[in-house]
Amino acid sequence: xxxxxxEQAIQKALEALGASGVAFVVERPGDLAHGDxxxxxxxxxxxxxxxxxxxxxxxxxAKLDEEIEGVEKIEIAGxxxxxxxxxxxxxxxxxxxxxxxxxxGQNDLYKxxxxxxxxxxxxxxxxxxxGHLMSNAIGEAIARTLENAGAKVIRAxxxxxxxxxxxxxxxxxxxxxxxxxxSEQLGQAYVLGxxxxxxxxxxxxxxxxxxxAVYEKTDPEVNALYAxxxxxxxxxxxxxxxxxxxxxxxxxxxxxxxxxxxxxxGENTPSVFEKSDGAVVYxxxxxxxxxxVFINSQGLPTYEAKDLGLLQSKIEKAAFDQxxxxxxxxxxxxxxxxxxxxxxxxxxxxxxxxxxxxxHGMMRFAEGKMSSRKGNVITGESLLMDIQEAAKEKMxxxxxxxxxxxxxxxxxxxxxxxxxxxxxxxxxxFDREKSLSLxxxxxxxxxxxxxxxxxxxxxxxxxxxxxxxESVQDVEEFLGALMLDRLLIHYPSVGARAxxxxxxxxxxxxxxxxxxxxxxxxxxxxxxxxxxPSYALLLAEAVEQTLGKGLELLGIPAPKEx
RNA sequence: GCUCCCGUAGUUUAAUGGAUAGAAUGCCUCCCUCCGAAGGAGGCGCUGCAGGUUCGAUUCCUGCCGGGAGCACCA
Numbered sequence: 001x002x003x004x005x006x007e008q009a010i011q012k013a014l015e016a017l018g019a020s021g022v023a024f025v026v027e028r029p030g031d032l033a034h035g036d037x038x039x040x041x042x043x044x045x046x047x048x049x050x051x052x053x054x055x056x057x058x059x060x061x062a063k064l065d066e067e068i069e070g071v072e073k074i075e076i077a078g079x080x081x082x083x084x085x086x087x088x089x090x091x092x093x094x095x096x097x098x099x100x101x102x103x104x105g106q107n108d109l110y111k112x113x114x115x116x117x118x119x120x121x122x123x124x125x126x127x128x129x130x131g132h133l134m135s136n137a138i139g140e141a142i143a144r145t146l147e148n149a150g151a152k153v154i155r156a157x158x159x160x161x162x163x164x165x166x167x168x169x170x171x172x173x174x175x176x177x178x179x180x181x182x183s184e185q186l187g188q189a190y191v192l193g194x195x196x197x198x199x200x201x202x203x204x205x206x207x208x209x210x211x212x213a214v215y216e217k218t219d220p221e222v223n224a225l226y227a228x229x230x231x232x233x234x235x236x237x238x239x240x241x242x243x244x245x246x247x248x249x250x251x252x253x254x255x256x257x258x259x260x261x262x263x264x265x266g267e268n269t270p271s272v273f274e275k276s277d278g279a280v281v282y283x284x285x286x287x288x289x290x291x292x293v294f295i296n297s298q299g300l301p302t303y304e305a306k307d308l309g310l311l312q313s314k315i316e317k318a319a320f321d322q323x324x325x326x327x328x329x330x331x332x333x334x335x336x337x338x339x340x341x342x343x344x345x346x347x348x349x350x351x352x353x354x355x356x357x358x359x360h361g362m363m364r365f366a367e368g369k370m371s372s373r374k375g376n377v378i379t380g381e382s383l384l385m386d387i388q389e390a391a392k393e394k395m396x397x398x399x400x401x402x403x404x405x406x407x408x409x410x411x412x413x414x415x416x417x418x419x420x421x422x423x424x425x426x427x428x429x430f431d432r433e434k435s436l437s438l439x440x441x442x443x444x445x446x447x448x449x450x451x452x453x454x455x456x457x458x459x460x461x462x463x464x465x466x467x468x469x470e471s472v473q474d475v476e477e478f479l480g481a482l483m484l485d486r487l488l489i490h491y492p493s494v495g496a497r498a499x500x501x502x503x504x505x506x507x508x509x510x511x512x513x514x515x516x517x518x519x520x521x522x523x524x525x526x527x528x529x530x531x532x533p534s535y536a537l538l539l540a541e542a543v544e545q546t547l548g549k550g551l552e553l554l555g556i557p558a559p560k561e562x
Numbered sequence: 563g564c565u566c567c568c569g570u571a572g573u574u575u576a577a578u579g580g581a582u583a584g585a586a587u588g589c590c591u592c593c594c595u596c597c598g599a600a601g602g603a604g605g606c607g608c609u610g611c612a613g614g615u616u617c618g619a620u621u622c623c624u625g626c627c628g629g630g631a632g633c634a635c636c637a
Binding site for chain 1 (some may be wrong): 564565567568573574575576577578579580581582583584585586587591593596597598599600601602603617618630631632633634635636637
């Protein structure tokens with residue numbers, strides 16, 4: 001019932017008219033008042049058939065009128081669109097699914113597929129910054145939309161546990177005398193080390209020595225600080241993942257990809273890589289890109305080589321059909337070169353071809369005050385805590401069972417919504433006031449609509465309202481100008497599109513529209529003591545489940561109360 | 563200089579080549595004897611410029627203007 005039927009029927013009708021090869025689409029019309037589905041088939045077929053679009057539309061309509069089940073009305077509109085209006089029975093059937101079917105909204109685009117999704121990628125010894133927050137929100141949402149499409153998803157996180165930043169943090173720990181640091185002290189230590197590194201050649205030399213000692217494990221004191229720092233840092237990240245709702249299956253570390261990368265580059269020189277000024281490089285110019293260094297002149301692997309090692313580690317860890325990596329968009333060009341090199345390496349060719357790079361932009365702030373106020377950079381976690389505090393203030397007037405938890409959920413929802421509301425790759429402006437104002441476009445707006453629907457359903461049931469609809473007559477009459485049910489039925493195709501394009505923001509956009517439609521409906525309709533209590537309750541249940549499932553797809557928590 | 567990405571209401575944004583470019587915010591009105599007003603109803607306001615392809619362009623192509631990122635031993 002629905003889209004697939006309509007597509008097939010149009011295909012048949014086109015064949016009958018002698019225009020079988022024509023490409024057309026069946027989609028939701030921009031304005032649902034036009035119908036539940038629309039097709040441009042007549043417009044597309046007009047030219048090959050040598051007729052006017054309206055003429056073709058008339059002929060198609062005549063064929064389709066005989067063919068389709070579940071459609072109440074077919075209309076021709078505008079330049080030659082054909083609009084389909086589903087029957088009451090068909091709509092009711094879909095709404096019942098939306099209200100009760102546990103598999104509501106699932107699709108099978110990735111049936112029997114395994115996908116590895118790598119995201120977040122923070123570096124131990126350093127702070128969890130806003131880029132990591134964005135990568136996490138997007139990666140988690142992609143992972144969930146893929147699972148919703150039937151995929152088995154392997155969540156992976158790649159962390160830089162060796163390199164100059166580690167040496168800087170250890171240097172800082174030594175200076176500050178922190179033998180058993182907290183994660184905050186570790187952050188301080190890194191900041192100190194990083195500034196010292198720029199300060200003088202002497203400090204730089206010392207830190208470079210520590211870096212070497214970390215790789216070679218020659219200094220017991222360094223080894224000890226390395227071990228404790230790594231542990232504290234990773235444990236702290238786990239707390240954040242828990243709050244954000246992510247659970248990784250695999251953690252990859254640079255300490256393991258280094259050696260693999262070195263070996264891979266070595267084995268493929270000079271066939272793929274070549275020596276240049278003492279370094280080993282890949283000449284990307286031959287494929288329209290640019291040259292990058294894979295092994296520096298000291299013989300150490302750069303990020304490029306380590307990423308090749310990472311590809312190998314991934315292959316060794318699990319079998320999968322597709323690999324998705326989420327990073328900041330500043331790595332776009334870099335990633336192309338790395339993948340181009342990987343494609344020339346026999347052992348990596350296959351995975352390189354299966355890899356998709358998804359990028360996110362940078363987060364900017366509408367108000368510059370937030371950073372200056374604390375006198376330091378806004379990290380991912382300071383942003384989270386800040387928003388959480390603000391949410392708590394907003395909720396003071398309410399009596400909640402667990403205000404602390406709700407504040408955390410609202411904060412996570414506010415931030416994730418901001419990241420997931422627009423197409424990936426573009427910079428994001430985070431407006432603290434706006435994201436928490438809870439008016440209009442925001443995470444809390446969706447959360448509020450969901451808890452409100454849930455509360456309504458609960459009260460209606462307690463009042464003895466049943467969701468069993470006696471007559472389909474009630475459905476149509478009740479509708480009037482309220483398109484809530486006709487909007488609800490499109491949820492599954494939205495999830496499918498998000499999975500297909502790896503673009504979770506389609507879900508965000510749809511949910512915002514649904515929440516708005518529900519709020520408007522709510523203002524006009526009474527469920528308990530209303531004219532059509534059963535269908536109204538069914539709709540409220542459908543909204544509750546659809547918003548609930550949609551929020552789950554986005555990884556946005558749905559508080560029971562707020 | 564070269565490569566890539568992006569220009570949509572004052573601001574933040576949506577739109578597989580389709581119908582009157584959809585929201586939010588902002589500003590101006592209005593709505594709680596009623597299931598949650600963190601809500602709802604109405605009003606004002608937008609595709610950078612110039613060409614091209616097309617029945618039809620925010621979308622594709624070319625040029626220009628404007629912004630961002632990357633371009634050899636950082637990650």
